[in-house]
Amino acid sequence: xxxxxxxxxxxxxxxxxxxxxxxxxxxxxxxxxxxxxxxxxxxxxxxxxxxxxxxxxxxxxxxxxxxxxxxxxxxxxxxxxxxxxxxxxxxxxxxxxxxxxxxxxxxxxxxxxxxxxxxxxxxxxxxxxxxxxxxxxxxxxxxxxxxxxxxxxxxxxxxxxxxxxxxxxxxxxxxxxxxxxxxxxxxxxxxxxxxxxxxxxxxxxxxxxxxxxxxxxxxxxxxxxxxxxxxxxxxxxxxxxxxxxxxxxxxxxxxxxxxxxxxxxxxxxxxxxxxxxxxxx
Amino acid sequence: xxxxxxxxxxxxxxxxxxxxxxxxxxxxxxxxxxxxxxxxxxxxxxxxxxxxxxxxxxxxxxxxxxxxxxxxxxxxxxxxxxxxxxxxxxxxxxxxxxxxxxxxxxxxxxxxxxxxxxxxxxxxxxxxxxxxxxxxxxxxxxxxxxxxxxxxxxxxxxxxxxxxxxxxxxxxxxxxxxxxxxxxxxxxxxxxxxxxxxxxxxxxxxxxxxxxxxxxxxxxxxxxxxxxxxxxxxxxxxxxxxxxxxxxxxxxxxxxxxxxxxxxxxxxxxxxxxxxxxxxxxxxxxxxxxxxxxxxxxxxxxxxxxxxxxxxxxxxxxxxxxxxx
Numbered sequence: 001x002x003x004x005x006x007x008x009x010x011x012x013x014x015x016x017x018x019x020x021x022x023x024x025x026x027x028x029x030x031x032x033x034x035x036x037x038x039x040x041x042x043x044x045x046x047x048x049x050x051x052x053x054x055x056x057x058x059x060x061x062x063x064x065x066x067x068x069x070x071x072x073x074x075x076x077x078x079x080x081x082x083x084x085x086x087x088x089x090x091x092x093x094x095x096x097x098x099x100x101x102x103x104x105x106x107x108x109x110x111x112x113x114x115x116x117x118x119x120x121x122x123x124x125x126x127x128x129x130x131x132x133x134x135x136x137x138x139x140x141x142x143x144x145x146x147x148x149x150x151x152x153x154x155x156x157x158x159x160x161x162x163x164x165x166x167x168x169x170x171x172x173x174x175x176x177x178x179x180x181x182x183x184x185x186x187x188x189x190x191x192x193x194x195x196x197x198x199x200x201x202x203x204x205x206x207x208x209x210x211x212x213x214x215x216x217x218x219x220x221x222x223x224x225x226x227x228x229x230x231x232x233x234x235x236x237x238x239x240x241x242x243x244x245x246x247x248x249x250x251x252x253x254x255x256x257x258x259x260x261x262x263x264x265x266x267x268x269x270x271x272x273x274x275x276x277x278x279x280x281x
Numbered sequence: 282x283x284x285x286x287x288x289x290x291x292x293x294x295x296x297x298x299x300x301x302x303x304x305x306x307x308x309x310x311x312x313x314x315x316x317x318x319x320x321x322x323x324x325x326x327x328x329x330x331x332x333x334x335x336x337x338x339x340x341x342x343x344x345x346x347x348x349x350x351x352x353x354x355x356x357x358x359x360x361x362x363x364x365x366x367x368x369x370x371x372x373x374x375x376x377x378x379x380x381x382x383x384x385x386x387x388x389x390x391x392x393x394x395x396x397x398x399x400x401x402x403x404x405x406x407x408x409x410x411x412x413x414x415x416x417x418x419x420x421x422x423x424x425x426x427x428x429x430x431x432x433x434x435x436x437x438x439x440x441x442x443x444x445x446x447x448x449x450x451x452x453x454x455x456x457x458x459x460x461x462x463x464x465x466x467x468x469x470x471x472x473x474x475x476x477x478x479x480x481x482x483x484x485x486x487x488x489x490x491x492x493x494x495x496x497x498x499x500x501x502x503x504x505x506x507x508x509x510x511x512x513x514x515x516x517x518x519x520x521x522x523x524x525x526x527x528x529x530x531x532x533x534x535x536x537x538x539x540x541x542x543x544x545x546x547x548x549x550x551x552x553x554x555x556x557x558x559x560x561x562x563x564x565x566x567x568x569x570x571x572x573x574x575x576x577x578x579x580x581x582x583x584x585x586x587x588x589x590x591x592x593x594x595x596x597x598x599x600x601x602x603x604x605x606x
Contacts, residue, residue: 015404018404019405023419026418026422026476027422029438029444030421033434048444048448095325095326099325099326104315104322105319106319115329121583122559124579124582125579126341126344127579128344129339129341129343130336132572133335133339133340151328152332153328154332154337159329184318184325212428215427215428215429215538215542216559216563220563231429231430232429238546239546239547246437250437254430257425260424260428261421272483275484275487
């Protein structure tokens with residue numbers, strides 16, 4: 001009996017060892033980047049270990065001022081774009097989701113199918129006409145092309161996510177409110193929205209991460225250096241000086257991943273649930 | 282007094298509505314209520330309809346039209362019929378190269394990524410302590426994977442004096458720049474996609490949770506071993522989730538852009554070995570402003586993705602198990 005227990009424990013230890021080692025291999029490049037960002041330039045490629053023998057903050061100082069504006073300028077631009085996108089998705093997607101989940105109207109099934117279909121549509125097929133449209137509106141090199149569509153619920157994933165969530169809420173509450181004479185707007189704002197907080201949190205976190213990472217849209221619609229966001233600025237940095245100054249390049253890359261990591265730590269519960277429910281990436 | 286009055290009143294009202302209000306009037310009221318509900322619903326959906334019209338379907342149709350023209354932002358546009366589509370296949374080796382690269386990328390990286398996801402999910406589902414920690418560690422790369430920062434890092438990890446070569450050096454193998462060699466550059470991006478197996482893994486984990494424990498208990502009593510249990514319970518019941526992940530990741534991989542763009546420096550180098558489909562659409566549409574041609578390529582991509590998805594759904598009859606059949 002004791003031997004069986006021991007071998008069971010041994011087996012468990014082996015599984016943990018394997019899983020841990022695999023995790024380390026997966027995270028190693030990330031940890032290496034963080035550690036390298038604190039190493040003096042000459043050490044980065046001579047020393048591959050994670051613990052630097054000599055630490056410096058010069059890469060951060062240098063990277064911060066490497067482009068025409070200080071890095072904070074691009075961070076602010078990114079924050080405006082992501083903030084607007086989060087706000088837009090929260091309002092527009094929850095409104096549409098309520099209609100699909102709780103109301104009856106003609107052609108509902110058709111529109112729902114159209115909404116689902118639009119999730120699969122590659123962005124490349126609409127981006128050229130979008131560019132022409134935004135150019136007509138003089139919106140190129142403004143943040144509007146990246147924010148206004150979100151207020152029009154074009155991120156249909158989140159409509160779907162919230163429809164799925166609202167469907168799980170018991171109907172008794174809103175039916176009781178309806179009998180008491182509450183209209184749809186009141187039911188939506190006073191009952192459904194407060195109960196949908198987890199789905200709203202998932203939407204906010206994913207919108208933040210995706211918009212923060214988004215490259216294609218920001219590359220196309222923001223061409224002036226002044227208007228660039230963090231990903232586009234990083235790419236400019238890489239093209240202009242990056243080949244020779246990897247330290248500052250790594251430092252700014254680490255900074256650019258910081259907010260995502262923060263959201264990941266704070267909102268893990270919602271992230272995992274969101275992925276499990278709808279298969280978001 | 283008020284109570285004696287109040288009681289009969291509702292009864293009276295109810296009988297009144299049943300007997301004295303004509304059926305036609307009741308039907309009219311119902312219709313009016315339905316019309317109001319419809320109006321309210323369409324108000325709730327108004328932003329979404331606006332987006333559908335101006336951001337999605339409108340541009341979709343516009344790009345279909347453009348794909349039959351030689352529109353460029355600077356000049357005018359001329360109807361050219363199917364010229365753009367024939368040019369793709371008869372007169373543009375770069376397009377064929379991009380199509381080939383993307384196809385290889387998709388059909389190698391997606392199965393690998395899903396295999397890793399499934400294996401790790403199975404390992405973690407067996408009641409490993411600290412599941413949440415492992416899940417987080419494996420999931421993190423999925424969140425970072427599509428960022429420019431990671432693509433920058435990748436260039437260095439697989440570069441001349443990067444991590445990979447230093448690791449190989451420990452075993453006496455001297456590597457070269459994996460990014461700079463046309464025969465290996467594409468594979469570094471494949472590895473990058475496999476690295477983001479965390480999100481399908483989380484979906485697999487959720488799917489595994491759905492399988493009732495009683496199935497395994499019953500099978501155990503009947504003397505079925507672990508292997509038999511896996512092939513007769515776990516795998517069949519997980520096929521809908523595998524199918525879902527497959528569809529999702531295939532669509533996603535075909536649209537992959539950022540990684541190849543940054544790793545290759547925006548032009549698919551070395552010698553077009555990392556020229557991805559979407560990157561070529563971008564180059565044609567926004568570098569040389571051949572927007573008609575770019576639209577044709579984009580529409581062909583939609584066609585590929587749609588056909589692949591349809592094919593997947595057709596094939597699913599033969600291997601996806603939905604419990605009731």
